[in-house]
Amino acid sequence: MDFGLKNRLSKIFNPKTGKTVMLAVDHGYFQGPTTGLRDMKNIIPLIPNADCLFVTRGILRNCIDPKIETSICLRVSGGPSILGELSNEDIIVSMEEAVRLNASGVGMSIFVGAQNEDRTVSNLGRLVNEAERYGMPVLAITAVGKEMVRDSRYLGLACRMAAEIGAHFVKTYYCDDFHKVVEGCPVPIVIAGGKKLPEMDALLMTEGAIKAGAKGVDMGRNIFQSDSPTGMIKAVRAIVHKGATAQEAYDIYQKSKKSSAVETADTAMEKV
Numbered sequence: 001m002d003f004g005l006k007n008r009l010s011k012i013f014n015p016k017t018g019k020t021v022m023l024a025v026d027h028g029y030f031q032g033p034t035t036g037l038r039d040m041k042n043i044i045p046l047i048p049n050a051d052c053l054f055v056t057r058g059i060l061r062n063c064i065d066p067k068i069e070t071s072i073c074l075r076v077s078g079g080p081s082i083l084g085e086l087s088n089e090d091i092i093v094s095m096e097e098a099v100r101l102n103a104s105g106v107g108m109s110i111f112v113g114a115q116n117e118d119r120t121v122s123n124l125g126r127l128v129n130e131a132e133r134y135g136m137p138v139l140a141i142t143a144v145g146k147e148m149v150r151d152s153r154y155l156g157l158a159c160r161m162a163a164e165i166g167a168h169f170v171k172t173y174y175c176d177d178f179h180k181v182v183e184g185c186p187v188p189i190v191i192a193g194g195k196k197l198p199e200m201d202a203l204l205m206t207e208g209a210i211k212a213g214a215k216g217v218d219m220g221r222n223i224f225q226s227d228s229p230t231g232m233i234k235a236v237r238a239i240v241h242k243g244a245t246a247q248e249a250y251d252i253y254q255k256s257k258k259s260s261a262v263e264t265a266d267t268a269m270e271k272v
């Protein structure tokens with residue numbers, strides 16, 4: 001692995017722990033103005049708590065301060081909306097653009113078991129070919145499909161395929177027997193959070209994934225749709241980087257939620 005690729009990976013995976021908290025805010029590329037991301041200003045205070053921001057170029061250019069220290073992983077696939085055939089994606093951002101935006105990685109979805117499986121998997125191969133010329137790590141995102149059964153057999157297949165094709169790291173969903181998915185995949189795995197869960201359940205999922213060998217999260221809705229997004233990202237961070245239990249992390253979430261409620265009340269009082 002050359003210097004550039006390793007250096008970029010070290011901007012995503014915190015060298016102190018070898019793990020990462022990626023904040024996924026790319027949902028609008030096929031879902032439009034998703035709850036919690038309608039106004040992108042809401043995510044700005046969360047960014048310093050993330051090692052890496054997973055984002056599209058449109059949001060990066062228009063809504064994100066170029067002075068941020070958090071690294072960028074750029075979504076480079078797209079095409080269909082939530083109303084269409086999701087697997088009909090192509091690569092829509094050039095490697096030159098990713099370099100110009102100072103991305104530390106690029107990410108695309110593969111749709112194993114879906115209509116356009118073969119095209120998305122061969123697109124991954126092409127993206128890796130191109131990315132390696134620039135020392136750019138590639139994140140493959142698996143199991144994105146409305147009708148996919150998210151069990152360890154299917155997720156294990158999709159993650160292993162992504163690694164075999166050359167992805168440098170893989171994002172997938174958590175499932176029972178997640179250690180089997182990790183064992184079968186020779187590159188680091190991060191988990192997506194999926195649909196919004198009660199906060200404790202999302203933290204238990206994070207704890208389970210890290211204990212099973214995941215190298216972090218690329219989490220969106222369970223952070224930005226929480227009643228305390230800052231509390232949640234701090235809680236997730238404690239599990240990923242400090243090995244906190246879900247209960248310890250939940251206490252962090254609650255403490256942060258209470259202190260921001262006090263701050264809001266103080267600000268309201270100052271205005272009276």
Ligand code: 5RP
Pocket residue numbers: 024025026027054109141144192193194195218219220221222
């Ligand atoms: C969608 C994505 C999202 O980034 C991913 O699903 C993570 O977000 P969430 O935690 O909300 O599932 O890649 O295709």
